[in-house]
Amino acid sequence: MDKIDRRRFLKLAGFSLASSALFFSTKAFADSQRIVIVGGGIAGTTAAIYLKTLVPNLSITLIEKNTKYTAGIMSNEVIAGLRDISSITFGYENLNKINIKLINDAAVEIDTNDQLIHGKKDKYKYDRLILAPGISLDWQSIQGIDNAKNITGWQRGVDVTTLKEQITNIKNGGNILISIPKGPISGPAAPYERASLIAHYLKSQKSKSKLFILDGNSPSEQTALFKSIWSQKYKDLIELQTNTTTEGVDVGNKTIITNQGKIKGEVINIIPAQRANLIAQQAALTDKDGWCPVDQRSFSSTKADNVHILGDAISPALGLRKTAQCANSQAKHCALAIAATITNNETYKRSMPLIDVEYSIIAPSYAISTVQIHKQAREGLRYQQLDTHVKDVKVADKAHREYGYAVSWFNNITQEIFA
Amino acid sequence: MMYKQVIIFTLLAVFLNPLSANATSAGELLALTCSSCHGTKGVSHGPATPSIAGLSKNYIIASMLSYKHIDNLDHAQDIVDERKNLDDVVILKRSATIMTRIAKAYSIEEIEKLADYFSSQKITLAVQDSDKDQAKKGEKLHDRYCEKCHEEGGIKPDDDVGLLAGQWQDYLRNSMHDFRNSDREMPKKMRNKIDKMVKKKGANSIEALIQYYASQK
Numbered sequence: 044m045d046k047i048d049r050r051r052f053l054k055l056a057g058f059s060l061a062s063s064a065l066f067f068s069t070k071a072f073a074d075s076q077r078i079v080i081v082g083g084g085i086a087g088t089t090a091a092i093y094l095k096t097l098v099p100n101l102s103i104t105l106i107e108k109n110t111k112y113t114a115g116i117m118s119n120e121v122i123a124g125l126r127d128i129s130s131i132t133f134g135y136e137n138l139n140k141i142n143i144k145l146i147n148d149a150a151v152e153i154d155t156n157d158q159l160i161h162g163k164k165d166k167y168k169y170d171r172l173i174l175a176p177g178i179s180l181d182w183q184s185i186q187g188i189d190n191a192k193n194i195t196g197w198q199r200g201v202d203v204t205t206l207k208e209q210i211t212n213i214k215n216g217g218n219i220l221i222s223i224p225k226g227p228i229s230g231p232a233a234p235y236e237r238a239s240l241i242a243h244y245l246k247s248q249k250s251k252s253k254l255f256i257l258d259g260n261s262p263s264e265q266t267a268l269f270k271s272i273w274s275q276k277y278k279d280l281i282e283l284q285t286n287t288t289t290e291g292v293d294v295g296n297k298t299i300i301t302n303q304g305k306i307k308g309e310v311i312n313i314i315p316a317q318r319a320n321l322i323a324q325q326a327a328l329t330d331k332d333g334w335c336p337v338d339q340r341s342f343s344s345t346k347a348d349n350v351h352i353l354g355d356a357i358s359p360a361l362g363l364r365k366t367a368q369c370a371n372s373q374a375k376h377c378a379l380a381i382a383a384t385i386t387n388n389e390t391y392k393r394s395m396p397l398i399d400v401e402y403s404i405i406a407p408s409y410a411i412s413t414v415q416i417h418k419q420a421r422e423g424l425r426y427q428q429l430d431t432h433v434k435d436v437k438v439a440d441k442a443h444r445e446y447g448y449a450v451s452w453f454n455n456i457t458q459e460i461f462a
Numbered sequence: 463m464m465y466k467q468v469i470i471f472t473l474l475a476v477f478l479n480p481l482s483a484n485a486t487s488a489g490e491l492l493a494l495t496c497s498s499c500h501g502t503k504g505v506s507h508g509p510a511t512p513s514i515a516g517l518s519k520n521y522i523i524a525s526m527l528s529y530k531h532i533d534n535l536d537h538a539q540d541i542v543d544e545r546k547n548l549d550d551v552v553i554l555k556r557s558a559t560i561m562t563r564i565a566k567a568y569s570i571e572e573i574e575k576l577a578d579y580f581s582s583q584k585i586t587l588a589v590q591d592s593d594k595d596q597a598k599k600g601e602k603l604h605d606r607y608c609e610k611c612h613e614e615g616g617i618k619p620d621d622d623v624g625l626l627a628g629q630w631q632d633y634l635r636n637s638m639h640d641f642r643n644s645d646r647e648m649p650k651k652m653r654n655k656i657d658k659m660v661k662k663k664g665a666n667s668i669e670a671l672i673q674y675y676a677s678q679k
């Protein structure tokens with residue numbers, strides 16, 4: 044009897060999922076808890092939704108300065124003309140449906156002693172704050188830069204459209220410069236993804252043009268992976284210079300000044316160094332390096348009580364990358380930790396793997412992924428990294444599939460929190 | 463590019479509450495990690511990553527263990543053989559872009575809990591385009607060659623045969639490709655049927671079947 048037959052003849056063991064659902068009388072306590080979330084990006088919105096579902100009678104307010112969220116994810120496809128900006132722009136209508144209060148305001152000051160947020164429009168008291176404001180760009184490190192005019196494509200949705208226009212208007216033979224700062228950034232592989240997709244455009248439309256990447260970092264596993272792909276797909280279109288720090292820019296002459304010399308380009312895309320959003324810096328929730336130290340289990344701040352910090356803003360000391368997938372996972376872990384405290388439910392305290400995946404699109408129908416698996420360490424701040432798998436064995440064979448899965452990931456993660 | 467229209471408009475109309483109120487099962491909590499790729503409660507918005515809601519428990523366990531121990535499938539079979547409650551689980555070789563890396567994070571106990579959770583979720587058929595004529599041809603082929611195991615047009619994942627009807631067609635295409643390349647091990651009797659069908663009806667019959675499964679709404 045072969046395996047399948049054996050199985051077909053065996054009766055399926057019935058299983059019941061009738062989990063002896065435990066209900067907690069949390070109502071009185073939860074009602075008195077004001078949870079305020081600042082920042083309705085990937086982390087903040089995920090936390091709001093899951094906390095609300097875990098503890099339905101909790102009062103949750105989300106303060107977000109914009110009326111729509113423009114995702115960083117897939118924005119490089121917009122720049123390369125492969126996708127419309129509307130497909131990466133999301134509203135917050137869903138929050139209303141599940142009784143999460145959305146306030147369109149920008150937090151300008153947080154007093155962690157009085158547990159009070161000063162917004163532009165109003166003040167908000169909290170019993171517990173979840174701060175998920177993302178990054179701020181550090182302009183000071185670059186001489187001669189005008190932050191109002193520099194198009195980074197790293198924070199403002201409008202940048203994406205402008206950058207797209209600049210690239211479309213470039214003359215055949217004009218060069219593009221992308222400058223990457225030293226140190227952690229939001230979307231670690233995103234500058235390389237952007238370079239790939241712009242090269243895809245140049246290859247078919249402006250084949251005499253060239254793209255120079257001025258990377259302030261030393262070569263890494265990631266650079267090696269992309270370089271090997273570029274050498275097959277975009278030979279002579281992309282030139283990567285590592286250990287090349289941008290020190291200044293001469294806007295009039297369209298020139299970047301680096302520690303390795305000057306370089307001219309028709310389109311200049313300087314991505315400045317990054318740190319936790321100014322609001323976190325202002326509230327004294329950051330370390331000297333500009334990032335927020337947090338406890339690896341509950342993501343509570345080590346600097347103030349009743350404050351949790353999530354997403355791009357947290358300290359690199361935890362060993363987690365600044366990706367949307369990671370922000371989303373952190374938010375779920377944090378929601379569970381808060382629910383555990385409020386409801387005393389032991390199940391919520393379980394330790395779960397934290398899985399971080401970053402897909403990078405190289406061309407239409409061609410993508411790669413990197414995976415990091417983390418487990419909460421028993422002690423200390425840092426996550427224990429079980430496995431990093433930078434390169435799939437046969438990239439070229441699977442790249443077409445990974446494109447479909449990358450698009451699916453984008454659809455599913457955005458549907459999970461914005462629909 | 464081909465995906466473009468599909469991506470933006472294949473939103474399922476229903477709002478899925480991400481968790482049941484007062485979620486307490488460990489499987490449900492572990493499953494939170496899967497939703498960013500497989501969709502809330504395992505219902506994927508596609509266009510390629512499979513829905514896993516409603517797959518049978520044994521199928522999920524077999525898949526996860528095969529992914530996890532892709533370099534040593536005998537070991538995976540030993541693991542299930544040692545556990546009385548998993549007697550029926552048959553490990554077959556699978557091919558993956560990413561699950562081989564992800565499954566490594568989970569113990570057999572956790573995999574069982576995940577399987578309990580996802581197998582108890584409701585199947586939701588993916589809304590996707592399909593070719594009518596092809597689908598018609600596919601339906602006949604299905605009845606003749608596949609229905610015996612993939613019952614009711616492939617919508618019944620019972621007997622651990624996976625889900626065909628309403629699964630994302632890109633995923634089914636990948637699965638069929640892997641089966642035929644021997645990157646994924648086919649149950650022997652299924653291989654016989656498929657070989658027979660391709661011999662008689664030509665290799666295009668595979669795509670007709672995929673269109674049939676995609677057409678079910």
Ligand SMILES: Cc1cc2nc3c(=O)[nH]c(=O)nc-3n(C[C@H](O)[C@H](O)[C@H](O)COP(=O)(O)OP(=O)(O)OC[C@H]3O[C@@H](n4cnc5c(N)ncnc54)[C@H](O)[C@@H]3O)c2cc1C
Pocket residue numbers: 081082083084085086087106107108109112114115116117118119148149150151175176177178196197198229230231233320322353354355356365366367368369370400401402403
């Ligand atoms: C170009 C680019 C491409 C990327 N590609 C990928 C990718 O392919 N895969 C991936 O996983 N990650 C990618 N990332 C990274 C990903 O976007 C971030 O890691 C993720 O968005 C972090 O989530 P977050 O919630 O911490 O911050 P964000 O998503 O940035 O959200 C922060 C929110 O806080 C709001 N906010 C800030 N300050 C205030 C205030 N004072 N008051 C009220 N609201 C405020 C902002 O408006 C924003 O909505 C990319 C990033 C960029 C820039």
